[in-house]
Amino acid sequence: AQTVTQSQPEMSVQEAETVTLSCTYDTSESNYYLFWYKQPPSRQMILVIRQEAYKQQNATENRFSVNFQKAAKSFSLKISDSQLGDTAMYFCAFLTSGTYKYIFGTGTRLKVLA
Amino acid sequence: NAGVTQTPKFRILKIGQSMTLQCTQDMNHNYMYWYRQDPGMGLKLIYYSVGAGITDKGEVPNGYNVSRSTTEDFPLRLELAAPSQTSVYFCASSFASGAKNIQYFGAGTRLSVL
Numbered sequence: 001a002q003t004v005t006q007s008q009p010e011m012s013v014q015e016a017e018t019v020t021l022s023c024t025y026d027t028s029e030s031n032y033y034l035f036w037y038k039q040p041p042s043r044q045m046i047l048v049i050r051q052e053a054y055k056q057q058n059a060t061e062n063r064f065s066v067n068f069q070k071a072a073k074s075f076s077l078k079i080s081d082s083q084l085g086d087t088a089m090y091f092c093a094f095l096t097s098g099t100y101k102y103i104f105g106t107g108t109r110l111k112v113l114a
Numbered sequence: 115n116a117g118v119t120q121t122p123k124f125r126i127l128k129i130g131q132s133m134t135l136q137c138t139q140d141m142n143h144n145y146m147y148w149y150r151q152d153p154g155m156g157l158k159l160i161y162y163s164v165g166a167g168i169t170d171k172g173e174v175p176n177g178y179n180v181s182r183s184t185t186e187d188f189p190l191r192l193e194l195a196a197p198s199q200t201s202v203y204f205c206a207s208s209f210a211s212g213a214k215n216i217q218y219f220g221a222g223t224r225l226s227v228l
Binding site: 004009033035037042043044045046047050091095100101102104105106107 | 145147154155156157158159162164172202204206208215216217219220221222
């Protein structure tokens, strides 16, 4: 069975600084997808970024980028130039190709300090 | 475009009562999901549906039932509520599988069973 581990329950970062959130996963599958979702205090969860396992190039979306290390089964999220609006719970998620069931990590609560 | 709409936002139930959590999406998505989020935990899949008339169990289906008579609606039924069902419930939908399986979430229903 697949598992997703986020080892940092809480983190804080100063506004305009860079922060990296960690995620590791365990799977025997070779074809899968990884996602980072953001859940702001208003609670509606939204997609931040996604990565296809067969792609070697790390995904980037504006200030958000990932460091995908397939052999190490690591999928960290880097937030550059942190903004107050980045304050949220961040969930790492795993999806096996051809299935519909996401596996979510326990989340990292990020607080951006002014 | 409303996206995924959940009602109610909050509810308090007494042990043994029943209720239905409503979920509607207007994006014509085939796939719909119900999750629960307990404090400090990730999302756990309760039930999911890959189309009207088709539902299947997730990780934690006991104590719940679902139906999917239309593409738009995916209600979650709690029978004989128990304190262990105190949680925040999220409905989500997605258009496709694989990397395009971006989940769109509702704002959640906070349920307390006392």
